[in-house]
Amino acid sequence: MLQVKNLSKIYGLGDVQVKALDDVSFTIADGDMICIMGKSGSGKSTLLRQLGLLDRPSEGAIILDDEDVTRLSDTARGILRLQHLGYVFQEYALLAELTAHENVYLPGMMLGEKGIDFRKRAKELLELVGLSKRIRHYPKELSGGEQQRVAIARALINNPRIIFADEPCANLDTISSKRVMETLVSLNKEMKVTVIFVSHDPEDKKYARGLLVLSDGKMVAEE
Amino acid sequence: MKSLKVAAFLALKSIVRGNVGVIVLTVFMLVLVTMNLLFVPGLINGATVSMNTILIRNYSGDIIIEPAGDDTVINHVDDLIAGIETIDGVVAASARNDINAYFEFEDERLGRVITGIDPNRDKQVFDIAGSLVEGSYLNSRDRDEVLLGIQIAGADQEDIELYSSSLRHVHAGDKLKVTYSSGLEKQYAVKGIFDTGFIQTDLQAFITDLEFESVMPNMNDKAGSIRVKLEDDADPNRVIERISGLRDDLDFQTWQQTAGLVQSMTESFTMINQILNVVNYLVAGITVFIVTYVDVINRRRQIGIQRAIGIKSQSITISYLMRALFYAIVGLIVGILVFKYVIIPVEARHPFEFPFGPAYLLTQPSYTARMASILLTVSLAAAFIPVWRVMRIKILDAIWG
Numbered sequence A: 001m002l003q004v005k006n007l008s009k010i011y012g013l014g015d016v017q018v019k020a021l022d023d024v025s026f027t028i029a030d031g032d033m034i035c036i037m038g039k040s041g042s043g044k045s046t047l048l049r050q051l052g053l054l055d056r057p058s059e060g061a062i063i064l065d066d067e068d069v070t071r072l073s074d075t076a077r078g079i080l081r082l083q084h085l086g087y088v089f090q091e092y093a094l095l096a097e098l099t100a101h102e103n104v105y106l107p108g109m110m111l112g113e114k115g116i117d118f119r120k121r122a123k124e125l126l127e128l129v130g131l132s133k134r135i136r137h138y139p140k141e142l143s144g145g146e147q148q149r150v151a152i153a154r155a156l157i158n159n160p161r162i163i164f165a166d167e168p169c170a171n172l173d174t175i176s177s178k179r180v181m182e183t184l185v186s187l188n189k190e191m192k193v194t195v196i197f198v199s200h201d202p203e204d205k206k207y208a209r210g211l212l213v214l215s216d217g218k219m220v221a222e223e
Numbered sequence B: 001m002k003s004l005k006v007a008a009f010l011a012l013k014s015i016v017r018g019n020v021g022v023i024v025l026t027v028f029m030l031v032l033v034t035m036n037l038l039f040v041p042g043l044i045n046g047a048t049v050s051m052n053t054i055l056i057r058n059y060s061g062d063i064i065i066e067p068a069g070d071d072t073v074i075n076h077v078d079d080l081i082a083g084i085e086t087i088d089g090v091v092a093a094s095a096r097n098d099i100n101a102y103f104e105f106e107d108e109r110l111g112r113v114i115t116g117i118d119p120n121r122d123k124q125v126f127d128i129a130g131s132l133v134e135g136s137y138l139n140s141r142d143r144d145e146v147l148l149g150i151q152i153a154g155a156d157q158e159d160i161e162l163y164s165s166s167l168r169h170v171h172a173g174d175k176l177k178v179t180y181s182s183g184l185e186k187q188y189a190v191k192g193i194f195d196t197g198f199i200q201t202d203l204q205a206f207i208t209d210l211e212f213e214s215v216m217p218n219m220n221d222k223a224g225s226i227r228v229k230l231e232d233d234a235d236p237n238r239v240i241e242r243i244s245g246l247r248d249d250l251d252f253q254t255w256q257q258t259a260g261l262v263q264s265m266t267e268s269f270t271m272i273n274q275i276l277n278v279v280n281y282l283v284a285g286i287t288v289f290i291v292t293y294v295d296v297i298n299r300r301r302q303i304g305i306q307r308a309i310g311i312k313s314q315s316i317t318i319s320y321l322m323r324a325l326f327y328a329i330v331g332l333i334v335g336i337l338v339f340k341y342v343i344i345p346v347e348a349r350h351p352f353e354f355p356f357g358p359a360y361l362l363t364q365p366s367y368t369a370r371m372a373s374i375l376l377t378v379s380l381a382a383a384f385i386p387v388w389r390v391m392r393i394k395i396l397d398a399i400w401g
Helices: A044-051 A074-084 A100-111 A118-128 A144-156 A174-190 A202-207 B002-017 B020-060 B077-084 B119-125 B209-215 B236-246 B260-298 B300-308 B313-349 B365-391 B395-400
Strands: A002-013 A016-028 A033-038 A059-064 A085-088 A162-166 A194-199 A210-215 A218-222 B063-067 B090-105 B108-117 B132-135 B145-149 B175-180 B185-194 B205-208 B225-230 B250-254 B352-354 B357-359
Touching: A002 A044, A016 A044, A016 A059, A016 A210, A016 A218, A033 A044, A033 A174, A033 A202, A044 A162, A044 A194, A044 A210, A074 A085, A074 A100, A085 A144, A100 A118, A100 A144, A100 B002, A118 A144, A144 A162, A144 A174, A162 A174, A174 A194, A174 A202, A194 A202, B002 B313, B020 B260, B020 B313, B020 B352, B020 B357, B020 B365, B063 B236, B077 B090, B077 B225, B077 B236, B090 B119, B090 B209, B108 B119, B108 B209, B119 B205, B119 B225, B205 B209, B225 B236, B236 B250, B260 B300, B260 B313, B260 B365, B300 B313, B300 B365, B300 B395, B313 B365
Parallel strands: A033 A194, A033 A210, A085 A162, A162 A194, B108 B205, B145 B185
Antiparallel strands: A002 A016, A002 A059, A210 A218, B063 B225, B063 B250, B090 B108, B090 B175, B090 B225, B132 B185, B145 B205, B175 B185, B352 B357
16 A cells, blocks of 8 residues: 655755645555546656655655655665566656667566566566567667557566556557557556556546546645 | 676676777777886886896896905905806806006097906806907907907997097007006007997907906906806805805995996886876776766666666666776787787887897786786776766656756
């Protein structure tokens, strides 16, 4: 279970302070599929980065399974990201010098769990996202949608409990967007992975079972 | 272990799939630095050995024996030399007697020292007989004949260092007048002229000990000094100890103690070498720093992504250090191989000519090992700084600037 309590993020721009998140609180149950929506600048990506432990909030707490992970050291947060969290960036964020297969198994190699053949698992995950024939291709040889699905497979390599996806379809055409979203839905249903994704497209609400709406850093609706 | 494995994986991929031009250029720079780090000390080392060798073989011998205390001569020289030559490590010994004299030829007159030698013995200690440019070497029975260094004779070679203060036009077969400090005047035929390349030697003149005894009749079985040649691996101090056991009225000097000029040149060379080495290490460090700096700036976003997906900072840092090591190791290996199999053989065919003779590049494995370890350390330190700076940037700033 993921609990967020009174979360605020303040950016300092000289003497001016901008409140990107303002006293946001909510709870997400394991296995849920949540969409965070809001207009541009509403704070939805900022919220996802706090939840994904890529940034530190100014105030409030993020509690993962009764443990406050907000104040953990950078090293501990890194280990937590590696072991339990998967992050899918808006701009694919693949490593250019690695093939699709290598991109997927790299975090598995880092975790290095005994008895797990991370190379084999990476192949299986690429099959799962429909890219079994593209495993030796480099990111520049893949379409945007394919790259995003490689990124999803990479996020899954260490069997994460939660996947965070930051506008995963923002740079994709309609067909690719649909495929990526269906992949996330299928992972949520079949692998019971909690998925929290950000979108500005109201159409994407249909993929989620819960909705958080942000406006000017404040949570204005929760369904 | 996992961090190292991931670091090695990232380093390998970035080398294999990185920009070939950048890798080749970086390695090329380090090859040049390596060759430069080997060349200058190799030349200085070669020049020093060449200087020392020429000093020993043409001027001092390995050990110089002189009379102790107020004595001006060593007595019973023949017995002493016979005793010295029985000592292990001694190749030969030669007695020498010096006397001041004036040389006159045509309008030129100059004062120098004439040395009386037993030509057969002296030839076993010194290489002067092999440096003749005119005429021939002395024989034991020669009288009224003199052997001249090129810096005394001149021999019409205007390019020699001391030509203007030489007799200028003397050649083998010419006759010149010698006035000894005792007032005795003699005519000598020039039997030969030698040019060893070592000025102090080339300012010497030799007559046979037979002739010397006619000039200084009281010098039979006496010598001003004895020069001893040792085998290459002989310990001079141990030989001196053994000779001291034969007689207690002798003073000893090793060749190093007579090599003041050579030593000061060697020290200056060493100083120049150290300064050049510091510059070379700086060039190597700056090269690796710039390459790594440009690389991490270009890959800042990629590094941010790696950290975001859980790759440990230490793995990323080590991967960059491995790359720097790769550049340095390849640069070192190629540089050392090119130096050993191309530069040294080419230089050996066309050696650098110094006033004391040719100098051949000479490297010592201990120096090469020390140079390699310093270069690797410098490369690692130079690569670490830019990576460490990028690792301090927040993940989000690294990814999105």
